[in-house]
Structures are given as structure tokens and as C-alpha cells.
Amino acid sequence: MSVAPETMQGPELELSIVVPIFNEEGNIERLHRELTAALTELGRDYEVIAINDGSQDRSYESLNAVQARDDRWHIIHFRRNFGQTAAMAAGFDAARGEVVVTIDADLQNDPRDIGKILKKFAEGYDIVSGWRQNRKESLFLRRIPSMIANWLISRSTGIKLHDYGCTLKAYHFDVVKGVRLYGELHRFIPALASQMGVRVAEVPVVDRARRWGSSKYGFSRTFKVILDLIVVVFVLSYFGRPLYVFGAAGFLVGGIGTLLGAYLTIFKLLTENKIGDRPLLQLAALLMVLGVQFISTGIVADMIMRTYHESQRKPIYFIRERRRSEAVEAVAELERV
Numbered sequence: 598m599s600v601a602p603e604t605m606q607g608p609e610l611e612l613s614i615v616v617p618i619f620n621e622e623g624n625i626e627r628l629h630r631e632l633t634a635a636l637t638e639l640g641r642d643y644e645v646i647a648i649n650d651g652s653q654d655r656s657y658e659s660l661n662a663v664q665a666r667d668d669r670w671h672i673i674h675f676r677r678n679f680g681q682t683a684a685m686a687a688g689f690d691a692a693r694g695e696v697v698v699t700i701d702a703d704l705q706n707d708p709r710d711i712g713k714i715l716k717k718f719a720e721g722y723d724i725v726s727g728w729r730q731n732r733k734e735s736l737f738l739r740r741i742p743s744m745i746a747n748w749l750i751s752r753s754t755g756i757k758l759h760d761y762g763c764t765l766k767a768y769h770f771d772v773v774k775g776v777r778l779y780g781e782l783h784r785f786i787p788a789l790a791s792q793m794g795v796r797v798a799e800v801p802v803v804d805r806a807r808r809w810g811s812s813k814y815g816f817s818r819t820f821k822v823i824l825d826l827i828v829v830v831f832v833l834s835y836f837g838r839p840l841y842v843f844g845a846a847g848f849l850v851g852g853i854g855t856l857l858g859a860y861l862t863i864f865k866l867l868t869e870n871k872i873g874d875r876p877l878l879q880l881a882a883l884l885m886v887l888g889v890q891f892i893s894t895g896i897v898a899d900m901i902m903r904t905y906h907e908s909q910r911k912p913i914y915f916i917r918e919r920r921r922s923e924a925v926e927a928v929a930e931l932e933r934v
């Protein structure tokens with residue numbers, strides 16, 4: 598797996614569980630019980646990071662009560678509701694585990710499936726995604742939109758998963774530290790991380806009905822997901838140099854315009870016919886202007902990308918492993934502090 602950039606610290610324990618929580622007071626005690634049982638059985642050294650995403654019910658009290666009894670739990674209370682993606686991003690920032698597992702608080706995923714996911718992970722994958730079997734949600738509002746979304750995302754990103762929407766997923770430490778999230782992007786992590794060169798696998802997991810409370814999303818999520826998909830595809834395909842995309846379009850369109858213009862010029866010179874009233878002339882002028890527009894848009898986009906990379910110190914490469922002498926390593930370590 599890619600080693601994190603030099604400035605980043607490595608994992609400190611085996612496993613982090615990240616749970617976003619928005620108005621789930623009735624699920625928290627049970628979540629604690631089921632997670633503890635499943636994780637104790639696995640015998641791993643773990644932490645649970647629960648992010649209270651501005652809940653308006655008693656999730657605050659309930660989470661603090663759990664934390665008071667169990668110091669493996671780490672609670673982050675947001676000031677207001679920032680959304681599931683933001684909650685997961687906060688969990689990723691805080692995570693210290695070599696493997697980071699995300700799970701919903703409503704127990705639609707069964708914590709006992711974590712063992713299955715980790716087993717697959719140990720075969721050498723960087724992301725292992727749950728694939729919900731026998732889904733319990735409504736066919737028209739949920740399952741069909743989700744099938745279409747999975748097909749579209751798989752096709753357009755090249756990372757073929759049956760169930761992008763399943764929150765139960767495991768990521769390598771470097772993956773969660775390497776992707777920046779916003780919007781509804783959490784479901785695209787496998788696609789975004791494909792840029793890093795990750796190995797991705799899927800395991801079937803059970804889907805249960807929500808234990809308590811109701812879903813936080815309606816049908817409108819579908820549109821957000823589609824818009825995010827467009828961004829993801831663009832980011833994945835043209836991230837490095839947008840100028841190449843816009844430039845190619847510019848050359849093509851501008852080239853056609855120039856050829857048309859040349860044809861009209863020669864035509865006029867040879868035949869002495871008027872060309873001022875020909876629609877083709879307008880088309881030629883339009884295409885030439887468009888070509889210039891495309892290229893200049895590309896240059897601007899390229900400059901934006903440059904600022905983006907430089908301001909966020911985004912790496913343009915990802916290293917799987919590094920080997921060097923201990924002496925050199927010690928010096929690098931000193932420079933870091």
C-alpha cells in the first residue's frame with residue numbers, strides 16, 4: 598500500500614471503527630453492545646470514533662454515557678449537522694488504526710460482518726466493500742436508483758462494485774488520510790482512491806432493517822449523487838492537466854473553423870465570388886472563436902489545479918513501500934520533528 602506522505606504519522610493501533618451519528622439515540626446502546634461483542638471476538642486492538650453530526654435528540658447524552666464506561670470510544674460532537682460525508686471525514690482525520698472500518702449507527706449493517714471484511718482485507722487489499730444481500734429497503738425509492746447509480750459509477754470510474762452505497766467498508770490508513778471529502782463524496786471513496794492505485798475487493802454482507810428511527814435521506818439524494826459522479830469522473834480523468842482536455846477540444850473546433858475559413862478564402866480568390874453572405878463564413882468565425890475560448894478555459898483550469906495542488910500539498914504520486922538504510926531513516930525522522 599502507498600506510504601503516507603513524509604509529514605504524516607503512521608497508524609498507532611490495529612483497527613478504527615468510524616460511525617457517523619445523526620439522531621440515533623435509540624440505537625447507540627445497542628450499537629455499543631453489538632460492536633463490543635463482535636470486536637472482542639475478533640481479539641483486535643481497536644478504537645471506535647463516533648461522530649455526533651449535530652443530533653437534536655439525546656444522542657449527545659447517550660454517546661457520552663457510553664464513552665464514560667468504555668474508553669476505547671472517542672466521541673466527536675459537531676456544532677451542527679454537517680452531513681454524513683463531513684462526519685466520516687472527521688472520523689478519518691482522527692482515526693489511528695491501520696485499518697479503518699466505517700459502519701452506520703442504525704445497525705442496518707451487522708457488526709459481526711466486520712470479521713469477514715477484515716479477513717478479506719488481510720489478503721492484501723486496500724479497500725474492502727460490503728455488498729448488501731437481500732436488501733430490505735423499498736424497491737422503487739431505494740433499490741432501483743441504487744442499482745442505476747452503482748452501474749453508472751462502476752462504468753465511469755472503472756472500479757466495479759455492486760454496492761457503492763453500503764457504508765460497511767474497510768480502508769487502509771493511507772487511503773483515508775489520502776482522500777479529501779465533501780458533498781456526498783463518501784460513497785465515491787473507492788473510485789477516488791483508484792487514483793492512488795488501490796486494490797479493491799467486495800464481500801457479501803447481510804442487510805437488516807433499521808433498528809430504530811428513520812432514514813435521514815429521501816429521493817433527492819439521487820440527484821446529489823449524480824452531480825457528484827460528474828465531478829468524480831472529471832477529477833479522475835483529467836485531474837492532472839485540464840488543459841489537455843480543453844486544449845484538445847479547442848484545437849479540434851478551432852482547426853475545423855480555420856479549414857472552413859481557408860476554404861472560403863481560396864474560393865473567393867479563385868472564383869471572385871462574394872462570400873460575405875454565406876452562413877459557412879459565420880460558422881467558420883464562430884468555430885475559431887470557440888477554439889480560442891476552449892484553450893483559454895483550459896489554461897485557467899490548469900492554473901486553478903496548480904493552486905489546488907500547491908496549496909494542499911497534494912501528492913502527484915503514491916508510494917507503496919519504501920526501503921532505505923536505518924541511518925537515513927533516523928535523519929528523516931529528526932527532520933520531521
Ligand code: UDP
Binds near residue numbers: 681
Ligand atoms: N448520518 C449523519 N449525518 C446526516 C445523515 C445521516 O451522520 O446528516 C448518519 C446516520 O446517523 C447513519 C448514517 O449516517 O448512521 C446513514 O444514514 P441513514 O441510515 O439515514 O441512511 P440510509 O441507510 O437510509 O441510506
Ligand code: MG
Binds near residue numbers: 701703705807812
Ligand atoms: Mg441506514
